Amino acid sequence: LLLNPRDSNIYYWDKTEGLATRAVELSAATTGAASGTKTSVPQVAKQILVSDNDRHVIAFGCDGLGANSSATQGDGIQDPLLIRFSSQENPVDWFPTATNTAGDLRLGSGSTFVQAVETKREILIYTDKSLHSMQFVGAPFTFGIQLLTSNTTIMGPKAAIAAEDFVIWMGIDNFYLYTGQTQQMQCPVKTHVFGDFDFDQREKVVAGINSEFN
Numbered sequence: 001l002l003l004n005p006r007d008s009n010i011y012y013w014d015k016t017e018g019l020a021t022r023a024v025e026l027s028a029a030t031t032g033a034a035s036g037t038k039t040s041v042p043q044v045a046k047q048i049l050v051s052d053n054d055r056h057v058i059a060f061g062c063d064g065l066g067a068n069s070s071a072t073q074g075d076g077i078q079d080p081l082l083i084r085f086s087s088q089e090n091p092v093d094w095f096p097t098a099t100n101t102a103g104d105l106r107l108g109s110g111s112t113f114v115q116a117v118e119t120k121r122e123i124l125i126y127t128d129k130s131l132h133s134m135q136f137v138g139a140p141f142t143f144g145i146q147l148l149t150s151n152t153t154i155m156g157p158k159a160a161i162a163a164e165d166f167v168i169w170m171g172i173d174n175f176y177l178y179t180g181q182t183q184q185m186q187c188p189v190k191t192h193v194f195g196d197f198d199f200d201q202r203e204k205v206v207a208g209i210n211s212e213f214n
Helices: 190-194 199-204
Strands: 047-050 057-060 082-085 103-106 113-118 123-127 131-138 142-149 160-163 166-170 175-178 182-184
Touching: 047 113, 057 113, 082 142, 103 142, 113 160, 123 160
Parallel strands: none
Antiparallel strands: 047 057, 057 082, 082 103, 113 123, 123 131, 131 142, 160 166, 166 175, 175 182
C-alpha cells in the first residue's frame, strides 16, 4: 500500500510484514516493490495514485528532484503545480534517465493542484481554476497533459468522482459533468445548496457513487 496524508510524505506498507508492522516512509522502505535503489523519492505531495494501465506511481503537488541522480529524496520544496511520476512498476525510482520512464510535468494554469481522478481513458487533474487531461503517450515523454478548460472550479480535494466513462464534481457555484467535454449540470436545489454553504468547510466535501441507482 502507498499512503499520502495531504501535504505530507509518502508512506509504504508491505502486506508480507504483517499487521503489526507500521508503514514507513517510501524513501526508507526496504521490502517488496520498494526494495530497489531509491532516487529522488518525493518527500511531500498533495495526492498520489498508481496509473492502472501503465503502472506508474504519480505524485501531484510534490517537491522537485533531488540534487543529483544519486540523491535518495526529492528537494523537499513543495511545488503545488508540479507532477512527478516514477519509473514503470518501480515506486522508488523517480530520477529520469535514458533507461527508465520516470519524469515530471508542470501544470500551466491555476495556482494549486486540488484533485486527480482516473477514468478509463485518462487522468483528470483539477486545479483551483482549471481542468487538465493527463494521458500515457509512451516514450520518450511517458505522459502528456492537455488543458481542457481554464474556467471551472472544484470545491475540494474529494469533490469529484468517476463513474463509468464520466466524471461528476461539485464546483464552488455549480455541479459539473465531464464526458469528453465539460458542462454544467441542471440542479433544482442549486440555490439552496450554494446559497447556504459554509465555504470554510469546503475541503470536507466528498463525492461518492450510489451503485444501486447507477
